[in-house]
Amino acid sequence: MASASPALAGQGLHKRFAVKGAAEATRALDDVSLEIPAGTLAALVGPDGSGKTTLLRLAAGLMRADQGRLEVLGIDVAKDPQAVQDRISYMPQRFGLYEDLSVQENLDLYADLHGVDPETRRQRYARLMAMTDLGRFTARPAGKLSGGMKQKLGLACTLVRSPELLLLDEPTVGVDPLSRRELWEIVQQLVDEERLSVIVSTAYLDEAERCAQVFVMHGGQLIAQGEPAQLRDNAKGLCFVATARAGTAPRTLQARLLDASASIIDAVPQGGEVRFIRRPDADAAALDALLDGAAAEPVPARLEDGFMVLLRARQMSAAAAAAVPAPAQAPPAAVDAKEVVIEVKDLVRRFGDFTAVASTSFDVRRGEIFGLLGPNGAGKTTTFRMLCGLLPASSGFLQVAGMNLRTARAQARGRIGYVSQKFALYGNLTVTENLQFFGGAYGLRGQRLRERMQTVLQQFDLLGQAHATSGQLPGGFKQRLAMATGLLHEPEILFLDEPTSGTDPLARREFWRRITALAEAGVTVIITTHFMEEAEYCDRIVIQDAGRLLAIGTPQQVRVQAGSAPDGRLSMEEAFIGIVTQARDAAKGAP
Template identity: 85%
Template sequence: MNAAAPALAGQGLHKGFEVKGSKLLVQALGDVSLQVPAGTLCALVGPDGAGKTTLLRLAAGLLRADRGTLHVLGIDVAADPQAVQDRISYMPQRFGLYEDLSVQENLDLYADLHGVPKNVRRERYARLMEMTDLGHFTARPAGKLSGGMKQKLGLACTLVRSPELLLLDEPTVGVDPLSRRELWEIVRQLVDDERLSVIVSTAYLDEAERCAQVFVMHEGRLIAQGAPEQIRDNARDLCFIARPPESVPARTLQAKLLDAPASIVDAVPQGGEVRFIRRPDADEQALAALFDGAPVEPVPARLEDGFMVLLRAKQKKEKEKGAAAAQPQIATVAVAGEPDEVVIEVKELVRKFGDFTAVASTSFDVRRGEIFGLLGPNGAGKTTTFRMLCGLLPATSGFLQVAGVNLRHARAQARSRIGYVSQKFALYGNLTVVENLEFFGGAYGLRGQRLRDRMQTVLQQFDLLGQEKATSGLLPGGFKQRLAMATGLLHEPEILFLDEPTSGTDPLARREFWRRITALSEAGVTVIITTHFMEEAEYCDRIVIQDAGKLLAIGTPQEVRVQAGSAPDMEEAFIGIVTQSREARA
């Protein structure tokens, strides 16, 4: 075998899947050709349903292409998948840890499965424990680890043998910024020290920016490839920062820009300002009118900017409904009550699980129409806080009032006034879109014409018309998210709880999602959200950062950045505040 062979070389790859219960064939990959040099770190990026996971599964020998050729480490995967699997490691999105087994027992199990000799294990384990910082937790059951630690253990189990190629399918989904940074340091170390070839699919474009090569996929096709700077060049001289007046939230200006697709390619809040990409052919007068005198300065393009230019151009070329995402018809939820009225009040809130204190003496309030963010590392206590606010978990002690109802005594009464969208798709996957809406509408007490009217409204608002009879579990990720939001808003709640709703979604889907949330907030809906995307904290009016069950920071994004020593962005602020707290505790 040729030692200088590319890590991966594919030519004219096609792969389709038959939809269960029908003869309809979905084309997951269409005529994809690419080459990944050995010893490099490369990224696959693209919207939900782009074909990234299918390509990785082909490379791992778990699927066979319908047409085309694919060689991994010089081996024809179709002819000898076992020979490929003997030399690579693959970490899927849901890596199979055994939660009842300890960290060490999981490592031993995967070493046994891969036939790693006993005399090799000690040195390998020591290296993995050093890289992942799990050495102090070898006796802890995997099920008791935080989300970030589970991902690091999954990576360690993937690496119990020394592979020549590592395939990672969105390894940092649902992982906080601190753990995400640590995971990437491990990957970078493997590439630099061991000349390991790594192919990673990711929804984070800042991660892809660290890679030698980036492959941009869309609807099963490769629409661009090259070094990050080549992708960035698509947005060269088109990127700017606008500074809205202090009285105007950045998300309000962002929404205004997104609603002007003839002039604007993309816009996103950043550090209290709005970063945007103008169209090259935008009318100068129309463009100037959007900013109403707000200062505008040019900035260098990022990989994400080039990515968004490519996708918007693809949308336009294929005559897709690009404008629908920018102009959602959603501000129809009627919310009664006074602006700035306190709708959630938390005082000295405590939640214990046996001797373990998950939330310790937390206090804050949330006002009507506010977007309020709960941030924290995996295992910080924010999900426990979130579940208590929703009425899904009783508090051990303290005062908790939501929508005028004391949740320590009347949780069921409050639930009729709140909507909830969970982190994982929690609807019935075997039911159609309409059947899910009918079921949950009935659960919320909607009947007859009222239910039919609300169903029609949310189907239109969330661009689900034409998907009514589609099986929910087979929808692409972006459509599943829309359906979950539609279900949560069926009964027109005054408070909406969102638990990491954009986890794993691409930038296009996140823009669409936040445009809708901004419209809801403007209509008076109060939004409580947990997220690991720190750019999303910029959409919030105020945020809380928790760790080890304690509240470390509360305030506007700007106030929190100042607390972190005038950090340039929320990610640096978050890491700084959490790291400082942990060092103080240590």
């Protein structure tokens, strides 16, 4: 199926967007030139707002470049976008499934739109159902599928015809590790068997590592390109793993290293240890002092390491380098780390005959970071919504901030902050107007409201965006605004529902440095996430599936439950997949 022409060839591409409230137009693409051969699996990576989605939309013929030339499959997109659209398929970040229609009806609708004949449909449907394992669910409404199954159905709808080029814009955002692996197996199968050209934008650098070519974007510019091995070489000889001293949490060592920008490029918890990249010119004595007795050993560079070296090199301004904030509020006079602030006993939630959460019990202590993990459809979001007071329990005992949620849900909500998975603020209001509105809803008035607004604007580096329309902000800034809004009233407990979904590694580091500071100040944090590396920041985690609690404990205790890796270093993603797979296999074998 591969075309003789390149899958994509761009020369001198420029694209700008006017943003309401901003003095200058945003430069989405700034003199980008690249070529992707046919039959290639290529990745676009870069921070939020780097231009990845804009480039894909240009390639799909959905918008035109202000300057430059772009050819897709040898066709000038600006001159004949329909000819391009007839030969490609494009899956945007928010693919348009019709949730009231069944799986089969969605497939039929997209086949009708693309004029796929009956015989081709029969052959294509059979192949797609086998690849996605959706054949058992053809009669189920799309709205009742799990997040991972929805993404697989979106991909199937995109492929009801056989394209020559497939464009995927962050197809695994919000998808659990098991479903993410399955989606990539489907994509790889298409590349291997049909010689399909695929261009994918992704926030997961381990996904980009699967690709033949990787293009790194930043600020609308293409700053690096090549095979994964070439980009890994940027961090060659600079990567180490440190084992924290007994009694020191990995996130504490990570925060200390990350704050030392003169010696350290990057640091992240990994497998109970801390992986870090030292600067080539780092002073050995200063590095030893930072490690404070922690043993460190060299490890091979990953693509993410090379990526972080590139991005840190682009952080020239002091403001960008100072992404690490002060604690979001002054530490309390005394924090009792043993004080239980959330107590859950035999919690059950049913929807009709379906049990979403089955007899779950745990507690959370003050200042603890507590993670809820599980595959899409596992019951963790339902558990999360009950903890927040957004959904009543069917039975069981649930107490938050000393209040029983059966009798005092409204009072409890006044003592918690909440950041939803999807941007839930008012997109037509400015940053300042959103803060004013939600501050008033939390009971803040006058001077107190003005002080808190100024504080969170500074803490989340939003002063330069104060008058920008919220709905037009890049994803990373939307996340910061959501966090700022949730913390306006200085809550005791902060609930975060997949807050880093779709964000790049740089933004995730910045986000977790803030969360670590909050926990040190005595704020209790409950978080759901599909980034398994983020479980390493948690004091304890639970893993759920099919409404049942499968594991609870520190990250190290959960890794021990999952078993060991050949090299003795089991990643949290490997532990997660192992525990869920073991439980599902046991359930299948049960009488």
